[in-house]
Amino acid sequence: MIECSKLTVNFGNGEGIRNITTRFYEGDFTLLLGPTGCGKSTLMRVMYMDILPSKGYISIRNWDSRKISKRQILKLRRGIGIIFQDFRLIENLSVFENVALPLIMTGHSRKSILERVSVILDEVGLLETWRQKAGSLSGGEKQRVAIARAIVKKPFLVLADEPTGNLDPEAANTVFELLKKINALGTSVIMATHNYTLIEDTDYRRIYMENGSLVDL
Numbered sequence: 001m002i003e004c005s006k007l008t009v010n011f012g013n014g015e016g017i018r019n020i021t022t023r024f025y026e027g028d029f030t031l032l033l034g035p036t037g038c039g040k041s042t043l044m045r046v047m048y049m050d051i052l053p054s055k056g057y058i059s060i061r062n063w064d065s066r067k068i069s070k071r072q073i074l075k076l077r078r079g080i081g082i083i084f085q086d087f088r089l090i091e092n093l094s095v096f097e098n099v100a101l102p103l104i105m106t107g108h109s110r111k112s113i114l115e116r117v118s119v120i121l122d123e124v125g126l127l128e129t130w131r132q133k134a135g136s137l138s139g140g141e142k143q144r145v146a147i148a149r150a151i152v153k154k155p156f157l158v159l160a161d162e163p164t165g166n167l168d169p170e171a172a173n174t175v176f177e178l179l180k181k182i183n184a185l186g187t188s189v190i191m192a193t194h195n196y197t198l199i200e201d202t203d204y205r206r207i208y209m210e211n212g213s214l215v216d217l
């Protein structure tokens with residue numbers, strides 16, 4: 001699904017990622033591990049082509065960073081759901097509106113939005129909160145809204161960048177279980193995390209990074 005070849009992002013200050021060659025497979029749950037600043041977020045940003053490589057390339061399904069246009073980047077992003085550590089919700093909008101936003105922006109009908117958002121909110125266990133302002137929720141609930149927003153358009157890939165970093169262990173577990181469920185239903189998931197306790201019992205593929213490079217173990 002994703003092929004990285006000699007992938008390099010150079011921020012001009014000596015930081016970034018260097019010479020990454022690997023593949024990510026369709027349907028997998030992949031864990032991206034490594035210390036702060038090792039390049040996990042940068043690698044994820046390249047995956048949704050928020051940054052383009054300085055050298056080497058990344059190809060995702062049929063999109064290749066060497067020849068992708070701006071319009072095609074928007075198309076690629078429609079197939080990718082993104083979850084951040086800090087939730088990035090619009091706090092003064094309701095839970096429903098936050099999740100509906102990606103569908104509103106792509107011109108779905110009111111009826112299909114109502115149906116789809118209700119189903120998704122039910123899946124993440126937040127149907128009853130649909131009217132509440134996102135800003136009034138707990139951290140764990142906010143992250144579940146962010147997950148709902150990420151999957152509402154049925155992406156082929158979910159990128160979760162430290163999704164449990166701001167959560168207590170119980171909320172972190174709930175979020176991880178949800179991501180596992182999403183993966184079990186067929187969506188590929190790539191999750192960057194520092195939370196080794198959370199993942200210790202899983203046999204998902206682990207990719208380790210250090211100083212912008214992959215570590216061979």
Ligand SMILES: Nc1ncnc2c1ncn2[C@@H]1O[C@H](COP(=O)(O)OP(=O)(O)OP(=O)(O)O)[C@@H](O)[C@H]1O
Nearest residue numbers: 011013015016034035036037038039040041042043
């Ligand atoms: N836009 C940028 N401009 C300059 N340097 C950057 C930029 N973004 C990231 N960096 C640097 O590149 C390196 C990799 O950062 P990145 O955020 O990818 O690491 P990370 O592994 O995700 O860290 P964390 O676990 O703390 O999120 C770091 O040294 C960081 O300071």
